[in-house]
Amino acid sequence: MVRGWIIGNSSGLFFGIFSCIALIVFIFTMRAFDHKVKFRFIYGATALLIAMFGTIIYSTSGYIVVTVLSYILPFLAIGILFLYMYMYAARYNIDSVSRCYKRRCFYADAERHSKNKMAIISMDLNDLKYINDNFGHKAGDIALLTFAEVCRSVKPSKFILYRTGGDEFMMLGIKATKDEAETLIHDIRMKLQETPYTCSFGINMYNPSDDFDDVVVKADQAMYEDKRMYKEMKIKSNPSKDEEYDESLRMFTSNISFLD
Structure with a gap:
């Protein structure tokens, strides 16, 4: 079912691609700003949830919902990407102790x-x-x-x-x-x-x-x-x-x- 969704349906393909982009950017953001071991399980849990979410959405709601999400997810992924870039630039330029510019x-x-x-x-x-x-x-x-x-x-x-x-x-x-x-x-x-x-x-x-x-x-x-x-x-x-x-x-x- 999942194979047919990705190969046979362009909306499903876009959904899968941009879900992965959003996930990757989220993971790198978490890794950059939270190095505590106890939170690392979030990465795997998030990947699993997104995979389950995509499969359930398509199997229960069909083409229309996936098509809508295929338009929403690109903007979500781009938004998260820009947030990551901003946070990385802030960490690169701001002293962590005094919170002043470097x-x-x-x-x-x-x-x-x-x-x-x-x-x-x-x-x-x-x-x-x-x-x-x-x-x-x-x-x-x-x-x-x-x-x-x-x-x-x-x-x-x-x-x-x-x-x-x-x-x-x-x-x-x-x-x-x-x-x-x-x-x-x-x-x-x-x-x-x-x-x-x-x-x-x-x-x-x-x-x-x-x-x-x-x-x-x-x-x-x-x-x-x-x-x-x-x-x-x-x-x-x-x-x-x-x-x-x-x-x-x-x-x-x-x-x-x-x-x-």
Whole structure:
């Protein structure tokens, strides 16, 4: 019966082909975004259900239903394919910890907007190594994500946030002024006071006639100078401040559950 359906009926053939396409795309989507072994049985179960569904539909409802489905399934398969492509691109471009765009996006966006003036903000989350070493890497991940959420909560839409590596973040302010960048840094510092974390910042302005890499280097240099002053201030601080800092980190980390 199934052999006759596939060979003798073009609608049945289309139904079978696009059922397989939809299934294949679904499986690859599941594999890309869910690596847990306990869910892998879904792949086989889905294949079995689709095979049973196709056979039952044709044997009980006949030509009309299969013909209708042969028109619906191509659009379903294409829709799932585009969803898979979107999700794959998102995973490729988004940092899984901070949920920021990755380093490659920073340079791609800079190239795309190279004919515009831009504010470049270099940022380095202070004490991330200390947090990782003393409180664990989950605490470090919480610090990274919290900092990113703080930035997202205060930044205007013209500023794009990236995690460029480790404890380093960058922002591109498309058509932004230096005053706007300085205001944003002030707002981030104020918002960070609600957390145990601090950050070092550096700003430089890009004009279309500039070499972008040189502008980034100067923004980094300004950030390193800010970090140097932070470290000097920390050395001069009262030892009791370190104990308060550790306690605030411990309490903040224990009360955060968004990475579970």
